[in-house]
Amino acid sequence: MNTVLITGANRGIGLEFCYQYGQQGWKVIACCRQPEQATELNKLAEHMSLQIHEMDVMNRNGIDALANELQHVSIDLLIANAGIYGEKPGHALGNLAYTDWADTLETNVLGVVKVVEAFLPHLRRSEMARIVALSSQMGSIEDNSSGGNLLYRSSKAALNAVMKSVAIDLTAEQIGVLIFHPGWVKTDMGGVNALIDAKTSVAGMVRQIQRFTMPQTGQFIKYDGTQLPW
Numbered sequence: 001m002n003t004v005l006i007t008g009a010n011r012g013i014g015l016e017f018c019y020q021y022g023q024q025g026w027k028v029i030a031c032c033r034q035p036e037q038a039t040e041l042n043k044l045a046e047h048m049s050l051q052i053h054e055m056d057v058m059n060r061n062g063i064d065a066l067a068n069e070l071q072h073v074s075i076d077l078l079i080a081n082a083g084i085y086g087e088k089p090g091h092a093l094g095n096l097a098y099t100d101w102a103d104t105l106e107t108n109v110l111g112v113v114k115v116v117e118a119f120l121p122h123l124r125r126s127e128m129a130r131i132v133a134l135s136s137q138m139g140s141i142e143d144n145s146s147g148g149n150l151l152y153r154s155s156k157a158a159l160n161a162v163m164k165s166v167a168i169d170l171t172a173e174q175i176g177v178l179i180f181h182p183g184w185v186k187t188d189m190g191g192v193n194a195l196i197d198a199k200t201s202v203a204g205m206v207r208q209i210q211r212f213t214m215p216q217t218g219q220f221i222k223y224d225g226t227q228l229p230w
C-alpha cells in the first residue's frame with residue numbers, strides 16, 4: 001500500500017487530496033493544526049485508511065517530533081500543501097504588514113522546506129518517492145503583469161526557487177519533485193469567484209503525479225500539466 005503525507009489536510013485543496021488518495025486505496029497521513037476540530041477529515045477517517053496528526057508548519061520542533069514518532073514509516077508521496085495568503089490590506093506599498101509578511105514566508109517557504117527535510121528519511125525508504133509543493137502562478141516573476149500582492153508573490157517565488165534546488169539536489173537519489181499551480185480554486189483562499197473546484201484541481205494534479213517521470217523533476221506546472229514560466 002502506498003503512503004502519502006499531506007499538510008494543511010483539514011480543508012480546501014489538502015482535504016480533497018486526502019479524499020482522492022484515500023479513495024484510490026492509499027494510506028493517508030493527514031496533518032493539520034487542530035485535529036479535534038477537523039470535522040470533515042475525521043469523517044473521512046471513518047471510511048478510508050487515514051490517520052490524522054497534529055502539525056503546525058510554523059512549529060519546527062513539532063515537525064521533528066512527528067517525524068520521530070513516524071520514524072519507521074515509509075512515505076511515497078509528500079504533499080506540502082499548507083499555505084497562507086497573508087493579510088490583503090497589507091499587501092501593497094505604503095501599507096505593508098511586515099509581521100504578516102514574515103509569517104507568510106515562514107509558512108509558505110520555511111514551513112515547506114522543514115517538512116521536506118524532516119521527512120526525507122521516510123521518503124528515502126520508498127522505492128519511488130515524490131515531493132509535491134503547492135505553489136502558485138502568482139509566484140511567477142515572468143507572469144507578473146498586475147503587480148501588488150507582495151507578501152504572497154514573494155513567498156511563492158521563493159518557494160519555487162528553493163524547490164527547484166531541492167529537485168536538483170535529490171535527483172541522484174531518484175526522489176522526484178513537482179511544483180504546482182493548482183489553478184484558481186474555489187476554497188477559503190481562492191474565494192467563490194474562482195474558476196474551478198477543488199475536485200477538478202486535485203484530480204488534475206493526481207494525474208500529473210501519476211504520469212511523472214524523473215526527467216520532469218523540478219518543473220513548475222499547472223494542475224492540467226501546462227508548463228509555467230518562472
Ligand SMILES: NC(=O)c1ccc[n+]([C@@H]2O[C@H](COP(=O)([O-])OP(=O)(O)OC[C@H]3O[C@@H](n4cnc5c(N)ncnc54)[C@H](OP(=O)(O)O)[C@@H]3O)[C@@H](O)[C@H]2O)c1
Nearest residue numbers: 008012013033056057082083134136184185187188189190
Ligand atoms: N485556492 C487557490 O486558488 C490557490 C491558488 C494557487 C495556489 N494555492 C495554494 O494551494 C495551497 C492550498 O490552498 P487552499 O486554497 O486549499 O487554501 P485554504 O482553503 O486557505 O487552506 C489552507 C490550508 O493550509 C493550512 N495552514 C495554514 N497555515 C498553516 C500552518 N501554519 N500549519 C499547518 N497548516 C496550515 C490551513 O489550516 P487551518 O485550517 O488550520 O488554517 C488549511 O488547511 C496553498 O499553499 C495555496 O497557496 C491555492
